[in-house]
Amino acid sequence: MANIREIARQAGVSVSTVSRVLNNHPYVSPDKREAVLKTIKELDYSPNINAVHLSRGKTNMVGVVLPTINHPYFSELLEGIAEEAIKHNTQLVLFQTGYREEKEFEALEQLRGHLIDGIIFASRAIPFNLLLKYKNDGPIVLCEDCDQDEFPSISIKHDEAFNMGLEYLISKGHDRIAICLGRLEGTNSQKRQKTYLKKMDMNGHDVDDEWIIGDCLVIQDGKKVMNRYLNMKEKPTAFLVGNDQVAAGLITEAIKNGIAVPGNIAVLSFDNHPISEMMAITTIDIPTNQLGSDAFKAYIKRSENNEYAQKVSLPFQLINRKSV
Amino acid sequence: MANIREIARQAGVSVSTVSRVLNNHPYVSPDKREAVLKTIKELDYSPNINAVHLSRGKTNMVGVVLPTINHPYFSELLEGIAEEAIKHNTQLVLFQTGYREEKEFEALEQLRGHLIDGIIFASRAIPFNLLLKYKNDGPIVLCEDCDQDEFPSISIKHDEAFNMGLEYLISKGHDRIAICLGRLEGTNSQKRQKTYLKKMDMNGHDVDDEWIIGDCLVIQDGKKVMNRYLNMKEKPTAFLVGNDQVAAGLITEAIKNGIAVPGNIAVLSFDNHPISEMMAITTIDIPTNQLGSDAFKAYIKRSENNEYAQKVSLPFQLINRKSV
DNA sequence: TTGTATGCGTTATCAT
């Protein structure tokens, strides 16, 4: 109810002085500051944030678009973003999409409406050309390995990493390799599939359609993979799995079914999250946390220069353990 | 970049006319409306929502505080809220707290800052007296069975419902009854515990400390309960379980361990969510969805009259199936 | 160090 003018009046100062106190600006005498703080307390005043945002022309809030925070990959990524955001005293506004496009548009519309200053897409479902329409509404950063030069992006080179995984399995004598990915439509998954088909072809290895398994996101999905395996006519001898969670589930189910790992099937996954160490899963380390903090850094750069659109590729590394 | 003034200028009308078009107000001639819409499209204009909110003095957004949406109880509750919110074209802003108090304060501070118009607490962790400080910052609604007259609240009478459950078990010949609750500190859990101790005492039944089990929220927690049971010196013959999820987990684990339900242990739970029907669990139906929509209705009433603070109690009902 | 005046982008009141 009370506003800055009211505070000024009761404290016997001008509104600018009140504003200075509110924002910790210098050049305000101790006694006036005292008086202002006192009446602020008395009137139980707090600023109207809409007015602050309108006046400032910015909100210091950035949206983070992700399918869910309830997954190690995204929670680590978010943590990385958050660590950097706090340094720039920026609030994060989460948009949990569950891969639904409408939720992504919700974030974009808030950007247009100046409710948030920018967006970091930890995952994207909407088509790129629609995203492009929001290019001038505020800094947008992508966390995917996509071929475009409009927005800055942070990711690892999924084709190279996937290649490394395939080569490692092949070097171990495997030629019947299945792969488990997340949403098959996603940019990253697409790259991985292409790499897979190409590599297998180059090595003269046949590929069975059944060997490309999608919608593998959480630990429970590992069970699904095992069931598929059990019913396959052409059984693979190795699995290249998109993330540690699924690999963990797969291995657990394999053991239940008397399938030895790596005796009967080898399992190689991605991420190097805690569960992979716990279960001695051979995996390709992805610096998820750094992916997040670099994404926020890119956001800052982009907001300083709307032309900035660098594609940053982070390093990956094979961690040799016991599942291959 | 472009604002309403710019649109007005280019369309050859006044800002008021533009505003009228924007808000679908009557009394604007078709040709002017056309002209305005045309230049809006041309300039790719969309309103600055901060300014809209500031000018209107409200946002049409209300916060919903809950620990997680990833639980049937809260997702049904949320659905109920959402159904009603959409009728009042109100946006919901989710605050997923994970029971952390700071997150609840975040919501409250946004309320003070006029970023949201009100808050519905689907669950509350902060002390009541701290909540009270925000009483005049906007309508607040609680979904708990608490003894207070400051805010409207919607819930079922947990003491009565729990009593009904206990009496049913007792009527079936049980005198060694264990209970499984969520956060033991919560208002609802407190009521349930009191009811339990009183009832058991009145019937001359002893209570073992081990028989009060907390932190039972999700299906996995049922496993924990079974482990506890297996290690108890004084084994109960019946479980009164705070929600269907935990009951489902408990029964599943019981079967794995060769414990018959209801042969060796009886299980009675709350909610009547789909899983209870699927598993033929005897349960006490709670109208979770209606709890949500009534909560939003109470929010509306409260925003029309800041004195409104009715405590609404919804009915519950025992659904007799096969687990007792 | 302090205050005045203007602007931020809307909505809404009041004329016309």
Place this chain on the structure above:
DNA sequence: ATGATAACGCATACAA
């Protein structure tokens, strides 16, 4: 039906 213009609550350039 349309248009000035005054709010809304704050930040800030400029003057003092």
